[in-house]
Amino acid sequence: MNDNSTRQISRRDFLRLAGTAATAVAATAVTAATAPEAKAAPAVQAPKWESKYSVCDMCFNRCGLIARVERGVITKLDPNPKFTKSRGMLCARGNAGVAQVYDPDRLKTPLLRVGARGEGKWKAISWDEALELAATKMKDIGEKYTRCGMLFSAGADMQSGFVNRFAEAFGSFNVTSHESLCLLSGNRAFLDTFGDVPLPDVKNSKYVILAGANRLEALVTPDSMDLISIMKEGAKVVVLDPRYTKSAALASEWHPIRPGTDMAFMLALANVIITEKLYDAKYMAERTSGLDKLADHVADMTPEWAEKETGIPAADIRRMARDLAAAAPSSMVYPGRRTSDYENSTQIRRSFAIVNALLGNYDRPGGLVPARPAGLKKVPGEPPWYDDNPPGRVDAKSVPLLFDEEGSFVLTREAVIKGAPYPIKGWFVYKTNPMATAPERAKTREMIDKLDFMIVVDITMSDTAWMADLVLPAPSAMERTDPVQALQSGAEGACLVWRDAVIPPLYQSRPVFDILKILAGKLGLGEFFDFDIESYRLKQLAAFPEAAEIIKRDGVFYPPNPPLGGTDGAAFKTPSQKIELFCSRYAEMGLDPLPVYTPPKPSPDTARKFRLVVGRSACITQASSTNNALLSEFEPENMLWLNDEAAKELGVKQGDVVQVESPVGKGELKALVTPKIRRDTVYMLSGFGSISGGLSHTKGVGASIVELMETRYDSICGNSAIHETFLSVKKKGAA
Amino acid sequence: MKRSSIGIIAALVLALAVASLAFAEGNARKGKFLYRQKCRTCHGATASDLSPNSKTQADWKKTFAKWEGIKCAKDWKGVSDADRGDIYSYLHDYAKDSPSPAKCN
Numbered sequence: 001m002n003d004n005s006t007r008q009i010s011r012r013d014f015l016r017l018a019g020t021a022a023t024a025v026a027a028t029a030v031t032a033a034t035a036p037e038a039k040a041a042p043a044v045q046a047p048k049w050e051s052k053y054s055v056c057d058m059c060f061n062r063c064g065l066i067a068r069v070e071r072g073v074i075t076k077l078d079p080n081p082k083f084t085k086s087r088g089m090l091c092a093r094g095n096a097g098v099a100q101v102y103d104p105d106r107l108k109t110p111l112l113r114v115g116a117r118g119e120g121k122w123k124a125i126s127w128d129e130a131l132e133l134a135a136t137k138m139k140d141i142g143e144k145y146t147r148c149g150m151l152f153s154a155g156a157d158m159q160s161g162f163v164n165r166f167a168e169a170f171g172s173f174n175v176t177s178h179e180s181l182c183l184l185s186g187n188r189a190f191l192d193t194f195g196d197v198p199l200p201d202v203k204n205s206k207y208v209i210l211a212g213a214n215r216l217e218a219l220v221t222p223d224s225m226d227l228i229s230i231m232k233e234g235a236k237v238v239v240l241d242p243r244y245t246k247s248a249a250l251a252s253e254w255h256p257i258r259p260g261t262d263m264a265f266m267l268a269l270a271n272v273i274i275t276e277k278l279y280d281a282k283y284m285a286e287r288t289s290g291l292d293k294l295a296d297h298v299a300d301m302t303p304e305w306a307e308k309e310t311g312i313p314a315a316d317i318r319r320m321a322r323d324l325a326a327a328a329p330s331s332m333v334y335p336g337r338r339t340s341d342y343e344n345s346t347q348i349r350r351s352f353a354i355v356n357a358l359l360g361n362y363d364r365p366g367g368l369v370p371a372r373p374a375g376l377k378k379v380p381g382e383p384p385w386y387d388d389n390p391p392g393r394v395d396a397k398s399v400p401l402l403f404d405e406e407g408s409f410v411l412t413r414e415a416v417i418k419g420a421p422y423p424i425k426g427w428f429v430y431k432t433n434p435m436a437t438a439p440e441r442a443k444t445r446e447m448i449d450k451l452d453f454m455i456v457v458d459i460t461m462s463d464t465a466w467m468a469d470l471v472l473p474a475p476s477a478m479e480r481t482d483p484v485q486a487l488q489s490g491a492e493g494a495c496l497v498w499r500d501a502v503i504p505p506l507y508q509s510r511p512v513f514d515i516l517k518i519l520a521g522k523l524g525l526g527e528f529f530d531f532d533i534e535s536y537r538l539k540q541l542a543a544f545p546e547a548a549e550i551i552k553r554d555g556v557f558y559p560p561n562p563p564l565g566g567t568d569g570a571a572f573k574t575p576s577q578k579i580e581l582f583c584s585r586y587a588e589m590g591l592d593p594l595p596v597y598t599p600p601k602p603s604p605d606t607a608r609k610f611r612l613v614v615g616r617s618a619c620i621t622q623a624s625s626t627n628n629a630l631l632s633e634f635e636p637e638n639m640l641w642l643n644d645e646a647a648k649e650l651g652v653k654q655g656d657v658v659q660v661e662s663p664v665g666k667g668e669l670k671a672l673v674t675p676k677i678r679r680d681t682v683y684m685l686s687g688f689g690s691i692s693g694g695l696s697h698t699k700g701v702g703a704s705i706v707e708l709m710e711t712r713y714d715s716i717c718g719n720s721a722i723h724e725t726f727l728s729v730k731k732k733g734a735a
Numbered sequence: 736m737k738r739s740s741i742g743i744i745a746a747l748v749l750a751l752a753v754a755s756l757a758f759a760e761g762n763a764r765k766g767k768f769l770y771r772q773k774c775r776t777c778h779g780a781t782a783s784d785l786s787p788n789s790k791t792q793a794d795w796k797k798t799f800a801k802w803e804g805i806k807c808a809k810d811w812k813g814v815s816d817a818d819r820g821d822i823y824s825y826l827h828d829y830a831k832d833s834p835s836p837a838k839c840n
Binding site for chain 2: 383
């Protein structure tokens with residue numbers, strides 16, 4: 001434990017480190033203020049810090065926390081024990097939230113680009129000048145190219161809804177979020193099967209198949225904690241992943257599945273459940289449609305067939321199907337979150353949804369449960385109509401079933417580059433970073449080069465901000481007053497949270513709400529922002545007069561949660577009003593109504609023999625946290641996971657720098673030579689290889705996933721497909 | 736780059752080929768504006784709190800096939816035939832069983 005030579009850091013060390021760093025910052029910040037108080041008598045002394053509720057912002061989970069504030073400085077973040085969604089936990093990233101607040105890399109003033117785009121030459125300007133410029137440019141673009149000539153993109157943030165509200169009032173249909181670079185294929189598939197996107201009730205499950213979801217590292221609360229709890233109580237968790245992840249290490253069973261073959265596995269599960277009649281026949285007859293067609297479809301898709309595709313022994317597949325069915329309805333194929341992997345990801349996730357349907361687990365404990373009522377009210381507005389606007393989004397009809405509110409970032413980008421069907425010349429970006437998350441970075445750059453004006457509002461100079469004309473400093477979450485957000489927690493129901501500022505905004509930062517409100521005023525749209533956040537929250541909470549006081553008291557409010565089974569007897573929100581094993585809408589649209597398996601395409605180039613798969617770890621959430629001073633102690637760089645036998649053939653040893661190359665880009669990073677990955681696959685963490693000069697921990701460190709990934713997308717919903725790229729790998733300096 | 740362009744063109748052709756019952760013919764976006772302007776004045780205030788996801792696509796279709804029979808139709812002053820078509824498209828295209836159901840309040 002006291003061996004200084006080890007690079008491993010224990011949790012205790014981490015917390016001590018966080019404390020030290022925070023205290024150092026605190027000390028810096030208070031030197032000019034009051035001197036420390038004289039030593040008071042011991043005992044019965046109130047703690048010297050104030051405790052203030054807030055909500056974490058280090059990822060999308062929004063875990064409740066309590067900030068310790070000492071003389072105006074946040075010194076530590078603790079979990080809020082009343083916030084049950086996170087099971088009273090705040091993870092490593094959450095603890096490191098202090099370093100986000102006091103990050104020396106934070107943006108401090110509005111910055112105007114003065115050099116060539118991406119050159120990194122900036123001039124600090126006043127807020128008045130910045131907002132006047134932004135309003136003028138937006139107005140000009142709206143007049144010249146129609147209101148749809150402005151694109152708006154906002155990340156998963158508690159104020160992002162205001163960006164959408166502004167876009168609607170401004171009159172642009174072109175809005176994207178991180179979702180089409182992440183989770184839309186899964187949403188599409190489950191919506192088209194169940195008529196809603198249900199949530200996993202892991203806590204009550206007896207058998208969970210995690211296919212590709214690395215839930216014990218890519219944390220989702222409460223699922224990650226619940227997986228551990230249920231295994232202690234005897235539940236089985238099976239992991240399918242080409243990589244021996246920490247989820248695999250802790251699971252009951254791991255199968256290194258051949259990448260891109262999950263659908264074959266799922267269809268074989270369906271084959272066994274159907275041929276052995278392991279389903280509830282009455283339920284299937286009453287609640288599902290298309291069982292006969294599904295039975296015909298999977299008749300030949302035996303475990304023996306799937307073994308050849310997946311590499312998973314047939315006997316294991318058969319056993320898993322039987323065990324899954326025996327535990328039904330308290331069993332599930334975990335739906336997963338990031339489903340942006342293949343061009344047929346919607347159909348792959350349809351096969352996940354179909355197995356769940358065969359388990360009869362909808363609205364049952366331990367199965368998939370419909371989103372619980374949150375009771376939050378929308379704050380209405382009556383945005384104007386602009387007659388000269390084009391008929392729809394710039395990416396409309398580019399795929400058969402685009403989500404109209406989200407669109408597809410990849411296809412929007414394509415349209416901006418082409419200038420068709422109509423030009424987009426302005427881009428407003430809030431806390432999202434497509435230069436680090438959208439495949440083929442060169443294309444995102446090409447898109448940006450087509451723009452007349454680009455504004456980025458963020459906490460630090462992200463790679464996307466680095467490309468902008470105008471960069472506006474946002475406060476960190478701990479400095480903000482935020483609207484109410486509903487968060488879901490499996491069968492336990494929704495909870496409602498908000499943020500009150502723990503400390504005042506640092507530097508000259510301003511929340512995006514204030515920015516939008518001022519811009520709206522300048523553009524004659526003030527009536528759509530004629531409120532402050534406090535009054536907005538009360539409108540959101542109109543159904544619960546007591547909620548505001550409870551959130552102030554506890555940091556969280558739990559609306560009434562009706563028991564599961566409430567949908568029994570009610571129609572599903574699908575065209576057939578049943579769970580659609582056979583998707584009637586797909587049939588009508590000429591799409592495969594049942595998921596048709598095609599083996600993953602091999603690499604088109606024998607020199608590029610490794611399929612690239614990517615992910616995140618428990619210590620970082622993509623590029624939004626890799627530059628965090630504390631977290632970079634854990635993940636200082638990304639390395640290429642390379643199978644040991646493959647490495648031997650390539651003459652690559654542990655820690656060697658390797659050069660990786662795809663048809664669209666190159667990178668250099670160290671090799672992590674390991675038996676924990678298939679020899680046909682390589683893996684990298686996201687969030688490294690940054691180009692922004694404002695990111696002192698990640699600029700040029702490791703390799704960027706988006707520099708390497710080719711542009712691919714889901715053919716049904718336009719979600720990006722980021723596991724479709726093959727890389728060549730060679731030792732640096734080798735011929 | 737060429738490959739992805741071909742892919743995108745192929746997708747566009749496919750999308751155009753699959754004219755679908757999932758979408759109505761009017762301008763659903765304009766319909767949303769008109770619905771807020773013309774219908775929300777009562778619905779959600781003095782009349783039932785309707786939104787597209789109050790009904791299925793089939794129900795909206797049935798309701799609007801005989802729109803004269805809708806209880807409040809006599810109060811639809813200033814709603815042209817084209818406006819009604821757009822409002823129908825909005826309600827239909829974002830119905831509760833549609834491909835993009837309107838988010839609940």
